[in-house]
Amino acid sequence: MLAEFDLIRRYLMPSQTPLPADGVALGGGDDAALLVPKAGHQLAVSVDTSVVDVHFPHDAPAFAVGHRSLAVALSDLAAMGADPRWCFMALTLDQRTFANDHAIHAWLEAFAKGFHTLCQRQATTLAGGDVTSGALTIGVTVMGEAPTGHALTRAGATPGDxxxxxxxxxxxxxxxxxxxxxxxxxxxxxxxxxxxxxxxxxxxxxxxxxxxxxxxxxxxxxxxxxxxxxxxxxxxxxxxxxxxxxxxxxxxxxxxxxxxxxxxxxxxxxxxxxxxxxxxxxxxxxxxxxxxxxxxxxxxxxxxxxxxxxxxxxxxxxxxxxxxx
Amino acid sequence: MLAEFDLIRRYLMPSQTPLPADGVALGGGDDAALLVPKAGHQLAVSVDTSVVDVHFPHDAPAFAVGHRSLAVALSDLAAMGADPRWCFMALTLDQRTFANDHAIHAWLEAFAKGFHTLCQRQATTLAGGDVTSGALTIGVTVMGEAPTGHALTRAGATPGDxxxxxxxxxxxxxxxxxxxxxxxxxxxxxxxxxxxxxxxxxxxxxxxxxxxxxxxxxxxxxxxxxxxxxxxxxxxxxxxxxxxxxxxxxxxxxxxxxxxxxxxxxxxxxxxxxxxxxxxxxxxxxxxxxxxxxxxxxxxxxxxxxxxxxxxxxxxxxxxxxxxx
Incomplete structure (x- = not known):
């Protein structure tokens, strides 16, 4: 069994050299992340949970599970017209479902790669996370920004549009x-x-x-x-x-x-x-x-x-x- | 089986009349919540997952499960010296573990009461959520604020303190x-x-x-x-x-x-x-x-x-x- 801290450090926070522009004053490893919101903007925040055999097949490739669990959350920011900034991952994982430690490492490596590759492509910084034990579930919180008053909502349509x-x-x-x-x-x-x-x-x-x-x-x-x-x-x-x-x-x-x-x-x-x-x-x-x-x-x-x-x-x-x- | 939307509306968003002061420009019910951060402050953000039989006993009172899952997340903001502002809840629930719909309602009502009572006491607005199907898991994202440069971290101790x-x-x-x-x-x-x-x-x-x-x-x-x-x-x-x-x-x-x-x-x-x-x-x-x-x-x-x-x-x-x- 791998310890929670090792898992987080090794797979979920591999690129924790915050860029000067990424708005992270303090990243993973403290009680909370410290973020620097942009003036004149509103924060768009959404949470999305992906559960094995509900939202993705248990035999889906780990890379796809990582990519997809972030993609579905980011999609909510897209619908708000928000620029993505930060995300947080709560990973629940049952180590007993793997044959051995090697299999856990291999799965996590591919999973993290799917998640991080999309982070990078969409300029989203993984700013914190949590690893717990249980049926495979990925909870993702995404945070983006839109200039105040300019976010898109579901409520603005009028007849004729x-x-x-x-x-x-x-x-x-x-x-x-x-x-x-x-x-x-x-x-x-x-x-x-x-x-x-x-x-x-x-x-x-x-x-x-x-x-x-x-x-x-x-x-x-x-x-x-x-x-x-x-x-x-x-x-x-x-x-x-x-x-x-x-x-x-x-x-x-x-x-x-x-x-x-x-x-x-x-x-x-x-x-x-x-x-x-x-x-x-x-x-x-x-x-x-x-x-x-x-x-x-x-x-x-x-x-x-x-x-x-x-x-x-x-x-x-x-x-x-x-x-x- | 109760639909996700009904569950969210009925139990997780009962007090969605945002106060003028709560910094919620748009609450639950759209793709994302829109929040208004305070100028001159940094955002402290933490996620915490509570899994049944890992973090709390399966027969713990529902009120306590609701209270506790939020309390452990807010505790991270306390450790940062941050004023709590908003939280988001990702509830995963297996409806099949309940005897009938009445039992689900009773559990959710007590669970929500535990969560909301603590929200109110700690001036934290539940600004969004997600309900999915699976083993009982409560993922909570908390967001607070501290004046820029004044948050407490783990890193400031010096010999003699x-x-x-x-x-x-x-x-x-x-x-x-x-x-x-x-x-x-x-x-x-x-x-x-x-x-x-x-x-x-x-x-x-x-x-x-x-x-x-x-x-x-x-x-x-x-x-x-x-x-x-x-x-x-x-x-x-x-x-x-x-x-x-x-x-x-x-x-x-x-x-x-x-x-x-x-x-x-x-x-x-x-x-x-x-x-x-x-x-x-x-x-x-x-x-x-x-x-x-x-x-x-x-x-x-x-x-x-x-x-x-x-x-x-x-x-x-x-x-x-x-x-x-």
Missing amino acids: MIAVTGALGGGAGGLALWQRGERDLQHPLLRRYLLPEPRLAAGVALRGLASAAIDISDGLLADLGHLRKASGVGATLDMTSLPLAEALESSLGRDAACNAALSGGDDYELLVTLPAENVASAQRALGKLGLPLTVIGQCSDTLGVKGIAPNLGTGWQHFNEGAP | MIAVTGALGGGAGGLALWQRGERDLQHPLLRRYLLPEPRLAAGVALRGLASAAIDISDGLLADLGHLRKASGVGATLDMTSLPLAEALESSLGRDAACNAALSGGDDYELLVTLPAENVASAQRALGKLGLPLTVIGQCSDTLGVKGIAPNLGTGWQHFNEGAP
């Missing part, structure tokens, strides 16, 4: 379906979408001042559109023919299952935004510079519920055409 | 021992110390400017003194006869077990501080106003290790008299 999504949809659910059928090639585009989602942080920041509301797609397009509609008090009409489907989704699952994955599958971690029609072109240009498409899929209305979904796409129509917007 | 502790020691380990023997009277002072510890937040703030270093006693006096000594690069001499023992500890466990509990037991969540001799009286006066004793138990030295511990108190002497300070 266009509804758009970044990237492509259905890849999360499609990748899970393939994984469950035994596909293990991590180069498969759908498996990558499921196991190694990319939080749309740069897109969220680029959409500040252009989008009227935003949410990330974790529960599925219709469910998350429901959250946004409820917070904003609007209805929506969707154009089913315009949904951008993930690469290889239709050929892997067939047309109906592909549409269902895009509508209700979840785990896509794309951004769903609303924006005035006159901002669409600017937003598409801004995201184009990031190599990311922004596709208009519908429009906000003052009529209750969601319209435009074919009745044979059952789950969407049944569950989300509720009485109140 | 006095070593002191708040309150009394050994109650955490003593309470656990009684619980394991079947004691269930929550009015028993030792059980209260174990299940309902009080984070010393006001004491931490009062010690800013007086203490040279601080840590909270979670792993045990000797272990935590070891962390402080290592961070500060000092040795220590302890006066065993001066250790303030928790009420009813010696009568419940006997003298030797009581001393061992105070030295190595952990879970006391008192503050261990160092301070120049000339500050001791001021610090005792400041803590006296809070109804809390501050007891000098030793002095920092430039000699390696810890001296003054009787050899028959084995764990302390054996484990912590290491070669380097």
Whole structure:
């Protein structure tokens, strides 16, 4: 059995030479981290827990588990249009599920690499952590900043605003379906979408001042559109023919299952935004510079519920055409 | 089975009418909370995970589980001398371990009451949360503030500084021992110390400017003194006869077990501080106003290790008299 302190020092805090710019006055190793927030900014904070066999398969590659547990948390900052700054990791790990100490080290090394690689790419400093014993669970707290009053929320959509999504949809659910059928090639585009989602942080920041509301797609397009509609008090009409489907989704699952994955599958971690029609072109240009498409899929209305979904796409129509917007 | 959103709304966010002063621009229900840090302050942030049957017994009262999971996290802010501001809760709960929905509701209501009561008493706003399915685990992120440059750390002790502790020691380990023997009277002072510890937040703030270093006693006096000594690069001499023992500890466990509990037991969540001799009286006066004793138990030295511990108190002497300070 490895001691908690060793695990933290060795795997979770390997790059604790704080950069002058990273806003960490005191990093891991004291009772708390000391951070230096930027003046004129609000802090965006979110916590996300990833549990083995609930949020990821127990046999998922450790690198992907590390990447994914941070990615899903950062995705919430992307939806706020916040610049990521710091994160904290609470790792719960059952050492008895490993064959030996070597297996623990190998798993932790790959896990930490997945986590740290994404930290580095998204300019997020791991500023503290905690290791406990129990079923594999990764709790991640992410902290970002947005200039005061400029964060995106779910509540700003008004009737007439266009509804758009970044990237492509259905890849999360499609990748899970393939994984469950035994596909293990991590180069498969759908498996990558499921196991190694990319939080749309740069897109969220680029959409500040252009989008009227935003949410990330974790529960599925219709469910998350429901959250946004409820917070904003609007209805929506969707154009089913315009949904951008993930690469290889239709050929892997067939047309109906592909549409269902895009509508209700979840785990896509794309951004769903609303924006005035006159901002669409600017937003598409801004995201184009990031190599990311922004596709208009519908429009906000003052009529209750969601319209435009074919009745044979059952789950969407049944569950989300509720009485109140 | 209850839906995640219902659980969060009903039990974890009951008091989401942010006070004007609480620094919450946007509370739970969006992708992230938006917080407003105070100018001229640094943020102290810590995460703590409490796992069933690791950090608390599975049959501990739900109120105590709620209180305790927050208390142990806030204790880290106390050790930094930070004013608590916000917290976030990641609750993992296995609904299948309850007999029925009524039992889940009853447990959650008491759990939330324990958590919220301490939030209120310590002026800490629960600003967001996450509920997932799995073995009972409570991850708490706490955020506090201290004027820039005035937070207490583990690293400021110098040879000659006095070593002191708040309150009394050994109650955490003593309470656990009684619980394991079947004691269930929550009015028993030792059980209260174990299940309902009080984070010393006001004491931490009062010690800013007086203490040279601080840590909270979670792993045990000797272990935590070891962390402080290592961070500060000092040795220590302890006066065993001066250790303030928790009420009813010696009568419940006997003298030797009581001393061992105070030295190595952990879970006391008192503050261990160092301070120049000339500050001791001021610090005792400041803590006296809070109804809390501050007891000098030793002095920092430039000699390696810890001296003054009787050899028959084995764990302390054996484990912590290491070669380097």
